[in-house]
Amino acid sequence: MKNINIGIIGGGLMGREIASAFARWCAFTDLTVRPVLTAVADLHAPTLAWFDAIPSCNQKTTDYHELLANPNVDVVYVAVPHHLHEQIYCDVLAAGKDLLAEKPFGIDLASSQRILAAVDASGRFVRCSSEMPFSPGAQRAFAIAQQGEIGRILEVVSGFHHSSDLDHNKPANWKRFNKTCGEGGVLNDLGMHACHLPLRLGWKPQRLFAQLQKGYAQRPDGKGGMIACDTWDNAQLHTWTTIADHTVPLRMEMKRLAPGATNTWFIEILGTDGGVRFSTAEPKTLWIFERGKEQWWKRTELGFGTPFKTITGGIFEPGFPDVIQQMWAAYLMEREGLLDGRFGCATPQEAVDSHKIFAAAMLSQQQGSVVTL
Numbered sequence: 007m008k009n010i011n012i013g014i015i016g017g018g019l020m021g022r023e024i025a026s027a028f029a030r031w032c033a034f035t036d037l038t039v040r041p042v043l044t045a046v047a048d049l050h051a052p053t054l055a056w057f058d059a060i061p062s063c064n065q066k067t068t069d070y071h072e073l074l075a076n077p078n079v080d081v082v083y084v085a086v087p088h089h090l091h092e093q094i095y096c097d098v099l100a101a102g103k104d105l106l107a108e109k110p111f112g113i114d115l116a117s118s119q120r121i122l123a124a125v126d127a128s129g130r131f132v133r134c135s136s137e138m139p140f141s142p143g144a145q146r147a148f149a150i151a152q153q154g155e156i157g158r159i160l161e162v163v164s165g166f167h168h169s170s171d172l173d174h175n176k177p178a179n180w181k182r183f184n185k186t187c188g189e190g191g192v193l194n195d196l197g198m199h200a201c202h203l204p205l206r207l208g209w210k211p212q213r214l215f216a217q218l219q220k221g222y223a224q225r226p227d228g229k230g231g232m233i234a235c236d237t238w239d240n241a242q243l244h245t246w247t248t249i250a251d252h253t254v255p256l257r258m259e260m261k262r263l264a265p266g267a268t269n270t271w272f273i274e275i276l277g278t279d280g281g282v283r284f285s286t287a288e289p290k291t292l293w294i295f296e297r298g299k300e301q302w303w304k305r306t307e308l309g310f311g312t313p314f315k316t317i318t319g320g321i322f323e324p325g326f327p328d329v330i331q332q333m334w335a336a337y338l339m340e341r342e343g344l345l346d347g348r349f350g351c352a353t354p355q356e357a358v359d360s361h362k363i364f365a366a367a368m369l370s371q372q373q374g375s376v377v378t379l
């Protein structure tokens with residue numbers, strides 16, 4: 007295997023998830039590249055100390071510029087609050103490193119467009135993080151939609167739900183404030199997850215009507231007081247797209263206040279002759295609709311049919327750490343020119359396109375009307 011040296015900027019929730027995905031790389035059976043975590047940058051010393059558990063990670067710094075000056079870093083993964091995306095992503099590119107950037111790829115549409123311009127000018131290999139489509143059920147739904155065997159597509163629903171903020175006693179973090187999460191709020195936070203597959207299938211919304219909802223106006227600040235929270239928490243985007251010359255309703259849902267849901271990504275594509283439904287709430291279950299003399303919803307247990315093969319037995323069920331690993335396999339193999347037709351990570355252009363949807367959604371909410379994109 008060829009080693010690729012990786013630096014992580016932002017060692018919080020996602021930075022550590024990625025580090026642990028690298029540590030389990032021996033699970034892959036047919037890859038020719040291996041990520042080696044060599045450096046991490048985070049503002050907090052206790053966060054950096056967690057990386058002591060990774061023997062190859064020999065640079066730990068509170069100044070990410072030091073990581074960027076390290077010649078022993080080829081690729082940088084950045085997982086920081088959204089208001090820092092543009093500056094840090096552009097600094098990574100200026101340092102001559104490749105980048106896997108966390109969504110939403112800039113705090114708003116204008117920021118994402120400036121990042122895209124910097125990507126194009128740099129010539130570096132850049133992708134945006136969106137791991138859920140790498141789950142076996144999502145891959146099958148994508149393939150079924152691409153094969154066009156379900157007749158005329160009648161409607162599509164794509165979404166991401168969780169309930170992390172139902173508890174009003176949960177202290178506010180940076181995701182609860184427009185200044186750090188962005189005016190888009192939940193659109194920025196969860197939107198890319200809902201947009202990735204439709205955009206990859208070429209199903210761009212052309213018009214939309216948005217219903218955005220706020221949650222609790224204030225939360226504990228973690229220091230004994232209360233603090234105002236101003237982000238949108240739930241979003242339902244009722245959009246129209248064109249599929250095979252037909253206008254098709256495409257609903258995108260992103261919710262931080264979805265009772266009962268914990269990180270649930272789902273897609274449903276219904277056509278006149280067939281359909282498919284998958285949710286990570288049932289991680290190995292795929293529902294396929296068939297219409298013959300009678301109509302059938304067929305349920306199949308997919309098991310561990312991931313795009314990149316692993317030692318894990320085919321009967322086992324995949325989860326979040328697995329799809330994170332699959333996404334990184336896709337990033338590193340595509341960077342080597344070895345993707346071989348497999349599903350690739352979200353592109354910078356797809357990230358900008360998702361921001362166009364979020365901007366239209368905010369305008370629709372403000373005007374109470376349908377917006378043309």
Ligand SMILES: NC(=O)c1ccc[n+]([C@@H]2O[C@H](COP(=O)([O-])OP(=O)(O)OC[C@H]3O[C@@H](n4cnc5c(N)ncnc54)[C@H](O)[C@@H]3O)[C@@H](O)[C@H]2O)c1
Pocket residue numbers: 015016017018019020021047048049050053068070084085086087088090108109110135136137194195
């Ligand atoms: N792909 C996914 O499923 C997924 C899930 C959660 C979050 N995210 C994205 O990941 C990013 C980070 O989210 P998170 O939940 O990991 O946040 P987090 O708050 O858990 O971690 C962010 C880290 O960035 C560090 N940081 C802040 N400023 C820094 C700086 N100047 N230099 C170095 N480090 C700095 C913080 O100390 C913190 O440890 C966001 O873009 C978010 O949207 C993606």
